[in-house]
Amino acid sequence: DAGVIQSPRHEVTEMGQEVTLRCKPISGHDYLFWYRQTMMRGLELLIYFNNNVPIDDSGMPEDRFSAKMPNASFSTLKIQPSEPRDSAVYFCASSQPGTGNNEQFFGPGTRLTVL
Amino acid sequence: AQKVTQAQTEISVVEKEDVTLDCVYETRDTTYYLFWYKQPPSGELVFLIRRNSFDEQNEISGRYSWNFQKSTSSFNFTITASQVVDSAVYFCALSEARLTTGTYKYIFGTGTRLKVLA
Numbered sequence: 146d147a148g149v150i151q152s153p154r155h156e157v158t159e160m161g162q163e164v165t166l167r168c169k170p171i172s173g174h175d176y177l178f179w180y181r182q183t184m185m186r187g188l189e190l191l192i193y194f195n196n197n198v199p200i201d202d203s204g205m206p207e208d209r210f211s212a213k214m215p216n217a218s219f220s221t222l223k224i225q226p227s228e229p230r231d232s233a234v235y236f237c238a239s240s241q242p243g244t245g246n247n248e249q250f251f252g253p254g255t256r257l258t259v260l
Numbered sequence: 261a262q263k264v265t266q267a268q269t270e271i272s273v274v275e276k277e278d279v280t281l282d283c284v285y286e287t288r289d290t291t292y293y294l295f296w297y298k299q300p301p302s303g304e305l306v307f308l309i310r311r312n313s314f315d316e317q318n319e320i321s322g323r324y325s326w327n328f329q330k331s332t333s334s335f336n337f338t339i340t341a342s343q344v345v346d347s348a349v350y351f352c353a354l355s356e357a358r359l360t361t362g363t364y365k366y367i368f369g370t371g372t373r374l375k376v377l378a
Contacts, residue, residue: 176364188351188368201365236305242364247355248295249366251305 149252151237157258163225166255169218170239178249179212179222180236188236194220227259262287264354266369273342274377281337281372283352289313294328294335295353299371305351311335342376349373 150169158164170177178193192202197214205212209228214220224231234256238249263286273279285294296308309319311328319326323340339346352369 178366187370190366190368193365195364234303238305240364242357247293247357247364248307248310250307251297253304256303 149237149239149250151235151252151255153255154253155256155258157260158227159260160228161226162259163223164227164231164257164259166222166235166237166257168220168222168237168252170220170237171241171250172218174239174241174250176240176242176249177214177220178238178240179220180238181233182236182254183233191222224257227257229259232257232259262354262356262365262367264352264367264369266352266372268372269370270373270375272375272377275344276341278338278340279342279374279376281339281350281352281374283335283337283369285333285335285352285354287333287354287356289356291357293355293357295355295366296326296335296337297351297353297368298348299351300348308337308350339374342374344376344378347374347376 149171152167175196179191180188181191182188189204191204192212193200194214197217210224212222234254236254237252240247240249265284268282271279292313294311298306298308309326316328316330325338327336349371351371353366355366
């Protein structure tokens with residue numbers, strides 16, 4: 146398996162622009178997680194899905210952030226409009242807890258810079 | 261409420277020294293899972309180990325070993341004969357398992373930065 150795939154790996158944009166981050170989970174994994182990592186706040190869980198349904202979005206910072214999972218193999222995290230404080234590394238992870246091996250497998254991350 | 265505490269923000273050791281990274285957790289559930297992840301300078305998060313709450317056996321994998329003690333709510337990680345390649349940030353994480361509701365939230369600690377000096 147190719148592992149969790151994220152695109153783009155790097156994104157530089159200007160304040161006010163819309164940003165879309167993409168994630169393809171490991172095939173067969175029922176859970177998908179979006180995290181944000183910054184020096185100040187560490188690793189924060191933004192939202193996670195189970196079988197394409199959002200379970201907990203309490204970590205989404207504000208209405209400018211939205212996430213979707215239209216099917217089992219694709220998810221997006223959108224920021225509109227983006228702000229400089231959104232600059233961070235965004236990780237996507239997937240897991241399959243039903244097997245008892247519920248460790249999360251992370252993608253390589255998307256480094257977002259908002260100027 | 262769940263909580264994971266990694267009190268050591270940064271540790272520096274000289275190559276070949278042994279080092280232990282501490283992890284203390286809080287949970288009210290009887291069924292839970294504990295994890296360690298490694299984040300090298302390249303930035304990816306690499307899964308190292310999983311432990312469930314019913315298995316208190318310590319585990320050894322090469323130079324890595326883990327000591328799980330429910331009595332002290334700790335899940336410590338020891339690297340024996342450290343090497344420069346071990347330099348990374350290490351995260352401890354806790355997951356409560358509520359399969360009936362589909363909730364499977366992970367709580368990560370703040371991480372410990374390990375620097376192994378040649």
